[in-house]
Amino acid sequence: MSSSHSPLHWISFTILTLSLGGVYISTLAPGLTWAHNGADGGDLISAVATGGVPHPSGYPTYLLLAGAFQLIPLGSLAFRMNLLSAVCALAAAVLVYLTVVRLPFFTGSLLWEAGLVAALAYGLSPLAWSQAVITEVYSLQALFLALLLYLWSSRLEDSSPIPIRYDVATGLVCGLAMGNHLTTLFILPVAFLMGGVVRRSNELQVQEKMFFWSGWNIQWKSIGWRLAGLVVGLLVYITLPLRAASNPPINWGNPATLKGFLWLVSGRLYSGLLFGVPGNFILPRIQYWANLLIDQFGWVGLVIGLYGLFTLQGSSVKKIYLFTGWLFIAFSIFSISYNSYDSDVYLIPAFMAYALWVGLGAAALIKLLQHRKAWLGILAGMFIIAALVITAIMHYPAMDVSHDRTAEAYGTAAFNSTPVDAIIFTDGDQVTFTLWYFRFALHQRPDVTVVVTGLLPYDWYRATLQSTYPSLSVPGVAHGPWEATVAQANPGRSACFATYQNTAAFSCH
């Protein structure tokens, strides 16, 4: 009986799925939430509900999947999309388990122990957990990465010609992941190089090859199929101009035009944030990064992960550490240097890589101890899993947003106190997207006009305002502050101000 069909494997698989699924569901936000830097949720939910286009880079893959989840007759629209995150996060953790289980380093019970440790280390890490219980794109992004790891693990020690279906699947996953988040760009090099460039020692088993440099061959056919899959996956971007063409109320950049499309999908709005952290903030961020790393896995997980890194040897081990090492370093550097307050969430791929190391390190340690005394190995495995669970229990209160109603309470209170036909000027992600959710996704207060002050300088936004609110006068040029210009152009209508500065505020004049 192969290890993947052994009872232990299925017991581990079931324990993992039920325990992580239970944890995510019990801590899931019941509706719209600002928790865990989840302010963008209102934008995403509203864009899906209205057939609109959310903030750059448009997230077409997420929109398609979320559209299907919004059809589930369970809870509010926001709850359904929180559920999507939980399902994606659970699937990602399960794939981490399945990836480790098929690695060729260990045999027997070591496999499922390593898989269980890696999957729990990832699934219960606070960063991944925090995104599993709110509406955001990062759990889906983690799922795509886990899928790539799973695909790739099947080729670790397989020197036979790469099947076309593998190459196409790899490219397709990369393309769909690109349609979900642009940080996939950091994954592409390894996704294409792994198996796409091979040592010449495999020469006899390689069908097509071309000289690259001494000792290496490029598998053009393999890379070609991956590119084909990538292009097919990228076709999801076509949905953005189609959605924009219907003039939805949320239509960032208006990608129905080529200029708007390029502005949106390139994420140009945020290009200044890339490597934009001021010099004096680099060290505090590195310090915080180290703190986060310890926080994700606890001291036991941290040490075990490093232990595996320094003790496991072999060509297959080198390959997996090369792949995951790249993920760890690339996403850490990107996350630290990206000048937004919530860029720590980009560390999820790095921590998924580290979770794999924790699993491998645990297996290496258990194997070492088993050679001395069998019971020592069992004890070590139980100790490591217990340490991860205890760490998770400590994080539970902070992760639990199952009673969080702050955002919805704000939206309800704001709309209840808004005069008839008023214009609400918003400033801040939290209040803006909450009011979009109430106005466009829940269709409340159709008499109220929501104007995002920070977007008024953009032509596409003023055009969207005009098409959404035909009776609103939207000047093309500002004379002084934009909100004052719009307010003056619409005399007789009350002006309200929704702001978020450490706390949400709302006032009307």
Added chain:
Amino acid sequence: MKTNVRFLIFGVILACIAALGFSHGAWAGPLMQGTVPSCQSTITATGSTCHANATGSGFIMSDTALPEDVFPMVPGSLNFGPAVDLTTNGSLVAVCFPDIDTPPVGNIWRWMTSADWLAEYKTIQSSQWVYWPTYHTNGGMTCTNTYANGVYTIEY
């Protein structure tokens, strides 16, 4: 690589992570941008607070001003609190401070004798103090706009 060397590196990396982790870092700094292209932050200095708001595609970073950049006291002027260097990057940046009418916070420096509020910038490009008109918002803020990228010293 020898086992001893490997474990030495292992120990060094672990010690580095531990040392960094125990020191108190921070992720979010002042004036970091959110999803909507507007950023708000509170800069706290000597008990005064100011509010910097970037609109359009711009963003602002703030640092404590160098001593030579601190606004000179001019007869007939009011000034409140210390100076900060605001680094702006974008087509339109509005810098806002709470109104002087809302004590105890500070405000943009102004001429006592003028009815108009004025912001005073010292730009890196010109190395000169320049005056710029301000406007009031309904939210009790005094703001001034700048349309160029650069580093501005502003006193509040």
